[in-house]
Amino acid sequence: MPSNSSLTIQQPDDWHLHLRDGDMLKSVLPETAKHFARAIIMPNLIPPVTTFDMAKAYHARILSALPAGMSFEPLMVLYLTEKTDVSDVERAYQSGLVKAVKLYPAGATTNSDSGVTDFDKIQPVLEKMAELGMPLCVHGEVVKHEVDIFDREAVFIDKVLDPIRRRNPELKVVMEHITTKQGAEYAREGGDNLAATITTHHLVINRNHLLVGGIKPHYYCLPVAKREEHRLALVEAATSGNTSYFLGTDSAPHLDGAKESACGCAGCFTATNTLSILAEVFDKEDKLENLEAFTSLNGPTFYGLPVNSKKITLTKAEPIEYPAKIETPDGDVTVFDPQMPLHWHVKI
Ligand code: DOR
Numbered sequence: 297m298p299s300n301s302s303l304t305i306q307q308p309d310d311w312h313l314h315l316r317d318g319d320m321l322k323s324v325l326p327e328t329a330k331h332f333a334r335a336i337i338m339p340n341l342i343p344p345v346t347t348f349d350m351a352k353a354y355h356a357r358i359l360s361a362l363p364a365g366m367s368f369e370p371l372m373v374l375y376l377t378e379k380t381d382v383s384d385v386e387r388a389y390q391s392g393l394v395k396a397v398k399l400y401p402a403g404a405t406t407n408s409d410s411g412v413t414d415f416d417k418i419q420p421v422l423e424k425m426a427e428l429g430m431p432l433c434v435h436g437e438v439v440k441h442e443v444d445i446f447d448r449e450a451v452f453i454d455k456v457l458d459p460i461r462r463r464n465p466e467l468k469v470v471m472e473h474i475t476t477k478q479g480a481e482y483a484r485e486g487g488d489n490l491a492a493t494i495t496t497h498h499l500v501i502n503r504n505h506l507l508v509g510g511i512k513p514h515y516y517c518l519p520v521a522k523r524e525e526h527r528l529a530l531v532e533a534a535t536s537g538n539t540s541y542f543l544g545t546d547s548a549p550h551l552d553g554a555k556e557s558a559c560g561c562a563g564c565f566t567a568t569n570t571l572s573i574l575a576e577v578f579d580k581e582d583k584l585e586n587l588e589a590f591t592s593l594n595g596p597t598f599y600g601l602p603v604n605s606k607k608i609t610l611t612k613a614e615p616i617e618y619p620a621k622i623e624t625p626d627g628d629v630t631v632f633d634p635q636m637p638l639h640w641h642v643k644i
């Protein structure tokens with residue numbers, strides 16, 4: 297059991313992270329690497345990381361952007377298209393460098409235009425992945441115009457995900473960034489081949505935070521935050537210690553100009569203060585003893601990877617002031633504001 301002012305846990309990983317490329321990559325990578333040992337790196341670059349060769353090249357760019365003295369292991373992901381080559385996926389997975397494939401329904405979110413429209417076309421890749429034990433990371437939202445944006449996750453589970461899983465019962469699936477009680481329930485009841493990541497921000501905000509009293513572009517992300525009852529279901533899931541759930545921050549940097557716009561981009565940037573926020577959330581629920589399962593144990597177990605050997609210590613003290621913004625050569629990126637004092641300091 298943790299004491300009520302200090303907690304030592306195995307070093308966390310982030311099982312869903314956007315690092316981008318170029319100057320943005322250089323600016324945001326240290327924010328993750330200072331706390332996390334590894335992260336699943338999202339492939340929605342322009343152009344997307346669709347092949348093993350592209351993943352190798354991106355992996356090398358990430359490592360060369362890492363400041364001297366920091367260590368970090370990028371876990372690479374291939375972006376699934378209707379043209380993805382089965383043997384390329386197999387080579388990528390067997391190399392050990394690529395850990396998963398990402399399914400974006402075409403048009404669901406940032407840079408998802410090359411994603412999948414006809415799910416029958418990806419069946420040969422899914423069959424090979426099931427055989428290999430390679431996880432499929434799923435952005436679980438339908439994109440049909442007639443489906444309300446707040447219902448898109450629940451409809452996706454019924455109409456797309458469940459049929460895919462019935463057709464491929466051996467396929468390992470990660471429901472990425474779940475935002476609904478339906479998502480939490482489906483993940484919990486899905487057996488050993490199914491898990492869900494939960495972001496930091498979806499544990500903190502509901503749709504009122506986004507919309508009441510003026511629109512808050514830095515709280516806009518996809519899937520969009522839902523009603524309070526859904527946030528509460530996510531908090532219950534994350535803090536339960538249940539192996540079906542683990543942390544995927546979906547920390548997604550955009551320049552302030554692109555967020556604070558008539559057509560603002562989706563994404564919350566939480567890499568900087570995620571661990572302090574999570575400790576605060578778990579502490580409020582009186583569930584600090586389950587923080588390690590969520591941040592450091594359940595993810596590696598699902599992905600079949602070892603737990604990190606280093607430890608980190610969180611200590612409760614006077615509130616920390618994290619920077620409000622991260623500077624990049626092209627402008628600032630706003631750090632997610634949890635609108636609560638953060639008492640938990642992180643020491644590696
Ligand atoms: O809010 C989001 N931002 N959701 C996503 O699925 C993509 C991400 C991004 O790349 O900015």
Ligand code: ZN
Binds near residue numbers: 312314338546548
């Ligand atoms: Zn994402």
